[in-house]
Amino acid sequence: MLKESQIRDINLAPKGEQKLSWVQKFMPILNQIKDKFSAEQPFAGKKVVICLHLEAKTGYLAQVIKAGGAEVTVVASNPLSTQDDVVAALVQNGIRAYAWHGATDAEYHQHLKLALETEPNLIIDDGGDLVSLLHGEYQHLIPAVTGSCEETTTGLIRLRSMEKTGVLKIPVVAVNDAYMKYLFDNRYGTGQSVWDAITNTTNLVVAGKNVVVVGYGWCGKGVALRAKGLGARVIVTEIDPIKANEAILDGFEVLPMQKAAALGDFFITVTGNKAVIRKEHFSVMADGAILANAGHFDVEISKPDLKELAVSVRTVKPNVEEFVLQDGRKLFLLAEGRLVNLASGNGHPVEIMDLSFGIQALSLAYLEKNREQLRPGVIPVPTEIDQGVARLRLEALGRQIDELTPEQKQYLNDWAM
Known part of the structure; x- marks a missing residue:
């Protein structure tokens, strides 16, 4: 029953x-x-x-x-x-x-x-x-x-x-x-909703800050595009040489994570993989760095590593956890490392x-x-x-588009023309 x-x-x-x-x-x-x-x-x-x-x-x-x-x-x-x-x-x-x-x-x-x-x-x-x-x-x-x-x-x-x-x-x-999914949902949807959630949760300015986007798939493209529109300097980390080249041609800096970690004010993960930000990266981050995940599972930012490095952990405001490291630096994790645009926003x-x-x-x-x-x-x-x-x-x-004429259809389908 x-x-x-x-x-x-x-x-x-x-x-x-x-x-x-x-x-x-x-x-x-x-x-x-x-x-x-x-x-x-x-x-x-x-x-x-x-x-x-x-x-x-x-x-x-x-x-x-x-x-x-x-x-x-x-x-x-x-x-x-x-x-x-x-x-x-x-x-x-x-x-x-x-x-x-x-x-x-x-x-x-x-x-x-x-x-x-x-x-x-x-x-x-x-x-x-x-x-x-x-x-x-x-x-x-x-x-x-x-x-x-x-x-x-x-x-x-x-x-x-x-x-x-x-x-x-x-x-x-x-x-x-589907084209109508990843071209729009992943790029424009993720791009807007991630930054809506981050800015509403932290109430911090983005303009003039260094934003590290971890992964340059369609979601990463959207997050980077919106960060640029908000006035940030964008750094992309990637494992795919083709996507890295694309990020460079889109006007973004491309660095390995270890170098980017020392420069970022905001970090957003969008890879679908685990531990893409981990112990060695936390160790060089600036005091006050903001960590957010826009991938599906809460494994992209290594929470076990973050907890191991921290001497204290507390919630400082809704959906913001403060991790105080041994040297006094404070790192802030949004929405428990879960999908930030939904766990800390309206999607x-x-x-x-x-x-x-x-x-x-x-x-x-x-x-x-x-x-x-x-x-x-x-x-x-x-x-x-x-x-x-x-x-x-x-x-x-209320928009209309053109249609091929019979002559155009024939031209496209006849290899001998």
Whole structure:
């Protein structure tokens, strides 16, 4: 027998309803998809589990999937990004939930288990925790799972490792790799939301400071671009020579982490890897350096090393921990080293997530529609979905673009011309 929702307080629902109403107004793509799903009922009789950061934008995605006929369960992909009022509003509107803000590691994993025990047919995941658990303790549920959609770079790294070793037993749509996802969500969404969170949390000026961006993927590009716009001097650290060259041509300094560590005022990690800032780097940082992570898991800034070096640790204001080192220097870690833009902020702008969640919703419908043809493995977002979301966005903006003439189409397709 399924357990009822496990949430903080159902009485918070009215405040959550206000948040959901606000984001809906600025998500025209999802609004159009909701109308389509309501009419076509692509998920009729299906169980869907959504494992994402549980805030208002995600909440509206869950409502859109429910409008398509699904029985929806939501569970948190990060315990510090859960907004209890939004979760309460979802439960009040017929969506099951297992999540609350500040869940312990044990509670977080128990919530994931409870979500899987609903026996889902379709999954939306963020970071790969749910799909990984499915392939571990809950393998017996795999035959009923049509497939999953993965939101993040970190999740796809894990899933491609599973695929390479022959472990992955379901098809997974690489939503993160869609052009309309990484060109906009990863770059502009991460760029704005990271700095919104850092400046709101610290109330410090960015202009004139040295910002070290660790990793120059699409998220790193966005963080560096916004830091430059705020007046910072930007230093990039990289392991990829091509990305390092790109950063140089974009106008940024490129240094190894050991040299950058001595120069930075703000450090933002966006690599998807572990311990990219560690003991030897903390040892040369300036007094007052700010440490923030914008990668999915809280492993990029080595908290064990930081605690080992510290003679005292205390919370000096919400989402700011002070680590006093033996020589008296103080380093400040934001949001426990978790995803700063969600654990210490409101996440990506609404319009940006409208693009990403439009792809999620349509990719989930694609999985269900093509369930007989798809095979296990990581698969790309179909071009028609990527292009379709782009066109929906242009329509929402009231913008038009050109189309090829028949002569132009022929010219592009005839090698002999």
